[in-house]
Amino acid sequence: MLHLHTDSVLEVTVHSAHGLQKVERLGKNDPYVRLSVDVDNSKQYDKFKTEVKSNAEDPSWEQSFDIREISDKHTDLFVEVLDQDKGADAPIAYTAIPLNQVKEANGQSLSARFDLYNKHGVAQGEISLTIRIVQPGQESSGRITYDGNFQKAESRVDEEQKKRFKKLVLKETASDVGAAAAIGGLFAAGAGLLAGHNKKAEEAKKREQALAEDQ
Known part of the structure; x- marks a missing residue:
């Protein structure tokens, strides 16, 4: 049990x-990270969100967030x-990180690497x-910069988060x-206009030929 006070802050x-x-079909990912202590709280995910790193295979953010009003019900x-x-x-990708391991860590601070999970x-x-x-x-106690030597810590698949x-x-x-359908519609409309234009041009040509024969 965490025994968190309602005025506690999760940094x-x-x-x-x-x-x-x-996941990009062309080019590299433009990834960003978002956080929440409530599994399906969209407003919280939108509030605690990093900047986007363009064309990044192994992105680095070094951004910090203070999540307030946490309590014992917030276990991950x-x-x-x-x-x-x-x-x-x-x-x-996604992951759920149990907060009890943070409580048990030295100084209630944990710097670590956590597994991420795909849709499966x-x-x-x-x-x-x-x-x-x-x-x-x-x-x-101040912010820590990742030095590439963090140890692995526990993360897990939460079924509710997996559904989300x-x-x-x-x-x-x-x-x-x-x-794709919209683009296809534009192509179809363009093709229709072109076909209509070609048909009118052909009819005009026939009329010109008919006039020439009459003369």
Whole structure:
């Protein structure tokens, strides 16, 4: 049990990610990370979000967030990695990090590498984070920069997060299908206009030939 006070602050520094699945059809991923302590809280995911790293295979962010109003009901930190796109952003990976290991860590601060998971729940890639629990009256001990030597810590597949992630995948797929249909419609409309133009040109040519024969 964490025994967190309602005024506790969860400090999270997102360092970097490695081994991410490529989801861009052309070019490299444009990845970003978002965080929440409530598995399906879209507003929180949108609030605690890193910047986008363009064309990055192994992105590095070094961005920190203070998640406030946490309590004992918040047992995990939920992490999502997405690829920014013109339509719906493409989900890359996700993970749930049990916060009890942060509480048990020295100084209630844990700097580690965590497994990420794809839509099938299979480990694919890693993310490096520093997570601190700051209780009321305590001060932050400062931010840590990833030096490439963090040890592996526990992360897991949360079934509710897995369902959420699959919905994100379906949303992105539907967006791609819609975009493809729109492009197809434009091509079809263009082809129709061209066919109509060619038909009118052919009819005009026939009329010219008929007039010439009459003369």
